[in-house]
Amino acid sequence: MGGSKSIIADLRKLVGKENASDSIFERISYGQDAAQPDLEPDKIPVAVVKPQSAQGVSEVLKYANTNKIPIYIHGAGTAFKGSPKPKRPGSILLSTQALTSIEAHEEDMYYELGAGVNLYELEKLLLSRGYLLPMTIGSKFSSTIGGAVSINTVGHMVDICLGKIIDYVMGVEVVLPNGDIIETGTRSIRRPAGLDYTRFFVGAEGLFGVITKVRFRVIADRKKAYVVGFFPELTNIAHAFQRYYGEKLPPPLYGEVLDKVAAQAPFKLRGLGEPKGHMALAITISYTQEEADRQANEMVRVFKAENAIDAFVAKSKKEQRDYWDARDNILNILQASEGDERLVMAGALEASVPLSHLDHVLEYIQTGHDYSALKGAKLFIYGHIGTCDLHGMWVAPVSMPQAERMRIAKEATHLEGDVNIMWGCASGEVGQTASRMPFFKRRYGMAAHRMLMNVKRAIDPNNILNTGNLEGEGYE
Amino acid sequence: MSKSLKDVIPVGHTYIRDNVLEKDTLTGVSESKALWAKDLDLPKKAEYTFFAACGYQHMKYVEAMMGALKSAAKVGVGMGKVVGISKVFGKLGLDLTSITAKITASKDDPYTPVLISTVNILRKLGVEVGYLHEEEPCCGSPMYYAGFEDDYAGHARKNYEIFQSFGVRKLIGLVPACTAALKTVYPGYINGYDLEVQHLLEVVAQKLKETGIKPQYKERVKVVYHDPCQLSRYLELTDEPREIIKSIEGVELVEPDPEQCGKWSTCCGGGGLEATHPELSERIGVRRAEELLETGASVILSNCPACDLQLTRVTKKLGANVKVIDLVRLLDEALA
Amino acid sequence: MSSPGLEELEKEITDNVQRCWKCRMCVAMCPTYEGWFTQSTAGRLMAINLYIKHGLGSEEELSTMLYACTTCRRCQERCRMLSTDCRPADTILKARQYLVKRAELREGRES
Numbered sequence: 001m002g003g004s005k006s007i008i009a010d011l012r013k014l015v016g017k018e019n020a021s022d023s024i025f026e027r028i029s030y031g032q033d034a035a036q037p038d039l040e041p042d043k044i045p046v047a048v049v050k051p052q053s054a055q056g057v058s059e060v061l062k063y064a065n066t067n068k069i070p071i072y073i074h075g076a077g078t079a080f081k082g083s084p085k086p087k088r089p090g091s092i093l094l095s096t097q098a099l100t101s102i103e104a105h106e107e108d109m110y111y112e113l114g115a116g117v118n119l120y121e122l123e124k125l126l127l128s129r130g131y132l133l134p135m136t137i138g139s140k141f142s143s144t145i146g147g148a149v150s151i152n153t154v155g156h157m158v159d160i161c162l163g164k165i166i167d168y169v170m171g172v173e174v175v176l177p178n179g180d181i182i183e184t185g186t187r188s189i190r191r192p193a194g195l196d197y198t199r200f201f202v203g204a205e206g207l208f209g210v211i212t213k214v215r216f217r218v219i220a221d222r223k224k225a226y227v228v229g230f231f232p233e234l235t236n237i238a239h240a241f242q243r244y245y246g247e248k249l250p251p252p253l254y255g256e257v258l259d260k261v262a263a264q265a266p267f268k269l270r271g272l273g274e275p276k277g278h279m280a281l282a283i284t285i286s287y288t289q290e291e292a293d294r295q296a297n298e299m300v301r302v303f304k305a306e307n308a309i310d311a312f313v314a315k316s317k318k319e320q321r322d323y324w325d326a327r328d329n330i331l332n333i334l335q336a337s338e339g340d341e342r343l344v345m346a347g348a349l350e351a352s353v354p355l356s357h358l359d360h361v362l363e364y365i366q367t368g369h370d371y372s373a374l375k376g377a378k379l380f381i382y383g384h385i386g387t388c389d390l391h392g393m394w395v396a397p398v399s400m401p402q403a404e405r406m407r408i409a410k411e412a413t414h415l416e417g418d419v420n421i422m423w424g425c426a427s428g429e430v431g432q433t434a435s436r437m438p439f440f441k442r443r444y445g446m447a448a449h450r451m452l453m454n455v456k457r458a459i460d461p462n463n464i465l466n467t468g469n470l471e472g473e474g475y476e
Numbered sequence: 477m478s479k480s481l482k483d484v485i486p487v488g489h490t491y492i493r494d495n496v497l498e499k500d501t502l503t504g505v506s507e508s509k510a511l512w513a514k515d516l517d518l519p520k521k522a523e524y525t526f527f528a529a530c531g532y533q534h535m536k537y538v539e540a541m542m543g544a545l546k547s548a549a550k551v552g553v554g555m556g557k558v559v560g561i562s563k564v565f566g567k568l569g570l571d572l573t574s575i576t577a578k579i580t581a582s583k584d585d586p587y588t589p590v591l592i593s594t595v596n597i598l599r600k601l602g603v604e605v606g607y608l609h610e611e612e613p614c615c616g617s618p619m620y621y622a623g624f625e626d627d628y629a630g631h632a633r634k635n636y637e638i639f640q641s642f643g644v645r646k647l648i649g650l651v652p653a654c655t656a657a658l659k660t661v662y663p664g665y666i667n668g669y670d671l672e673v674q675h676l677l678e679v680v681a682q683k684l685k686e687t688g689i690k691p692q693y694k695e696r697v698k699v700v701y702h703d704p705c706q707l708s709r710y711l712e713l714t715d716e717p718r719e720i721i722k723s724i725e726g727v728e729l730v731e732p733d734p735e736q737c738g739k740w741s742t743c744c745g746g747g748g749l750e751a752t753h754p755e756l757s758e759r760i761g762v763r764r765a766e767e768l769l770e771t772g773a774s775v776i777l778s779n780c781p782a783c784d785l786q787l788t789r790v791t792k793k794l795g796a797n798v799k800v801i802d803l804v805r806l807l808d809e810a811l812a
Numbered sequence: 813m814s815s816p817g818l819e820e821l822e823k824e825i826t827d828n829v830q831r832c833w834k835c836r837m838c839v840a841m842c843p844t845y846e847g848w849f850t851q852s853t854a855g856r857l858m859a860i861n862l863y864i865k866h867g868l869g870s871e872e873e874l875s876t877m878l879y880a881c882t883t884c885r886r887c888q889e890r891c892r893m894l895s896t897d898c899r900p901a902d903t904i905l906k907a908r909q910y911l912v913k914r915a916e917l918r919e920g921r922e923s
Contacts, residue, residue: 025858025862025868025873026849026855029849041866078835097847141836141840142837269892325893332895332896334831334897335896344831398831481912481919484915485915486875621905623909623910623912625909625912626916705882705883705884705885705886709888709889710885742886743843743884747882748882752879753880756880760843760844760882
């Protein structure tokens with residue numbers, strides 16, 4: 001196998017000159033991600049390729065498989081838990097961003113989408129056709145459908161309201177590690193009962209194949225109502241959702257929480273004044289506005305029963321947009337400081353826990369644990385409480401020494417693992433591999449992990465796809 | 477392996493910098509800045525000074541220059557070489573842009589009338605302005621954005637002295653980039669900078685409210701407004717143009733996607749990029765034109781010479797059935 | 813080769829990029845983005861940061877990327893509203909000043 005010079009030449013022959021790059025900046029940028037921007041020079045990919053078709057993807061995989069070159073798969077590379085980053089030297093970074101075909105089959109209630117279709121563009125298109133895109137991802141302006149499907153995430157949305165992505169994927173076209181292009185699933189809205197290997201690839205985090213096309217079921221757009229509440233304690237909000245579900249009321253599309261200190265910067269940026277308390281934001285949906293409004297009024301009643309300082313239905317489009325954006329743009333928190341005391345994110349936690357334990361988890365991540373570095377840092381709490389998914393962000397001033405900041409990051413990951421194990425769960429938004437592998441092994445045990453490694457070896461005998469992610473390399 | 481300036485900075489930028497430093501204009505063309513105003517009776521000293529800037533006056537030259545550069549590029553002469561040829565011509569006393577332009581001052585081009593319209597509008601709204609005529613300096617902004625900070629700082633200080641020598645205290649600017657520079661960039665380089673800078677649209681919006689005048693356009697028309705980057709994001713003026721447009725009877729305003737207008741307005745790719753990256757500039761322009769055309773408007777309004785030029789060129793290239801008009805021209809006609 | 817002015821610029825640039833969270837919100841907003849990361853704000857920021865901190869890449873590559881920016885500032889507004897306000901447009905401008913000042917210094921001109 002030749003050195004990197006011949007790899008780029010070979011790749012250019014396979015996908016076309018303009019679709020492969022070995023520029024140092026191109027390669028590095030694809031080798032970093034939001035979770036850990038530090039550079040590991042030896043792990044920079046040797047080339048970045050953007051095949052223009054499934055056939056192109058197949059050629060690249062055949063080449064990599066023959067020459068045993070690791071391949072890391074990107075849509076837009078916005079995943080949070082270390083999965084997009086190369087774990088081995090000498091890799092090729094394969095992006096499916098160029099696979100942007102869109103074919104409408106509305107008479108059969110689906111669209112066929114290239115893996116590289118941008119989520120924001122897709123959302124706009126579906127809306128213009130009277131359909132709702134059943135996922136909301138914070139990075140939708142950059143992210144792709146292929147990425148979302150490979151992690152089986154719906155982002156902010158409440159799973160039990162409209163389901164997870166797998167419920168909408170009728171089939172995929174996928175390229176296997178040896179270059180074979182296969183198709184899965186059905187064209188009928190009644191999906192195969194029994195063995196449907198669509199499921200092998202949706203949520204597989206790129207371990208078993210490269211998804212190149214998705215057959216996506218479309219659903220009618222809904223009517224919405226927006227509920228905003230402010231509470232004295234975070235546990236009030238937990239109790240509110242426990243009560244709401246306890247009364248067997250229909251799940252909202254979104255149930256969000258933002259602690260009152262975290263809310264200050266985003267509120268100020270949007271002219272919303274000082275937050276009256278910890279904010280809860282719910283969006284109820286139905287086929288009719290009357291029903292959406294009815295559910296919203298129920299939510300207001302429940303909020304008030306759980307000590308809300310204020311709870312109301314937000315009527316104007318501007319109010320709806322502003323409150324949503326304030327919750328969505330959590331990174332505004334990091335703006336509120338300058339110079340050496342400027343805040344940077346040091347550690348992050350995401351835990352999807354049982355409904356009846358929401359309040360216990362909230363207390364645990366604030367004061368119940370023993371991690372000293374975390375206790376010394378400032379914690380912001382936010383997340384998708386309506387789907388039982390809580391986020392914690394620990395921030396530190398930029399003047400803090402690197403080693404101390406790394407301690408916070410490590411402890412946050414451990415605490416995340418602890419929470420999931422203590423309450424028997426796994427995080428519900430950004431995937432289970434790479435940086436989450438140590439927790440995964442504790443949670444499910446080595447027997448389960450061995451089984452997965454066996455499956456991996458069977459489908460990808462040369463271990464070329466997202467090498468190291470299932471092993472948890474780099475995160476021991 | 478010592479790299480000089482010309483190896484790392486695109487030659488289009490150094491060319492413009494030299495024009496500004498040597499000839500005090502964008503394109504190096506020495507046409508008098510007083511020409512467009514010769515019939516308007518504008519005093520040199522007044523409470524408010526109108527800063528006309530180079531943009532509108534020189535767009536016709538830029539247009540011709542770009543045309544010449546592109547034809548030269550077609551016969552294989554690279555951008556760098558063509559710009560070099562232009563300099564040589566200049567040294568021989570032959571102005572390449574004037575030669576290729578073959579347009580007489582102020583009457584035959586769509587850009588200079590914008591300046592005349594500006595004065596008309598201000599007068600109709602009860603505002604009299606002064607103008608420095610041939611003494612008006614070039615604000616120098618293209619140099620700043622190209623990274624020539626030291627040259628820019630010296631030039632800005634020199635300009636401030638010129639302003640002071642004419643007793644200039646309050647400026648009303650028209651070209652967004654120049655106005656933004658005078659308002660937000662100059663203070664950082666000049667100690668005790670005390671000039672009050674407003675953009676024309678701020679003044680117009682306010683005066684329309686005060687006077688209660690109701691402009692009326694000659695026909696019913698559907699328009700879309702393209703927010704220039706410098707106006708929407710540097711000067712943060714997105715409401716005023718819309719207030720003005722909505723006040724004109726007969727004009728219906730439609731907007732593109734909310735992520736593509738106001739402070740999120742998509743850049744049209746005009747201005748400096750045309751000189752340094754003409755093909756990229758055109759692709760960006762086409763993308764923006766498509767966004768604007770999607771609204772179904774028959775008129776595209778803007779308020780920046782670079783945007784006007786770029787959108788005119790690009791919509792023509794696309795063969796689109798749409799007119800590109802500067803907001804100032806529309807308003808002047810509607811106030812007649 | 814450095815001077816106080818250059819060192820200060822280097823610090824300003826790298827401080828800003830350190831605040832960049834790589835959320836990629838700016839990428840979708842950049843009018844010059846045509847599919848490759850280096851055609852976007854985030855790519856430009858990352859490049860100048862890596863050049864200054866690790867000496868990666870070359871001045872020509874940097875220049876090509878930095879001068880393809882239209883200075884429209886859409887990225888800066890996006891970062892301010894949706895993310896950490898790392899001032900990407902200002903940083904790109906500072907990076908241009910950085911290249912100019914270095915070249916001027918090499919040509920023996922006093923800054």
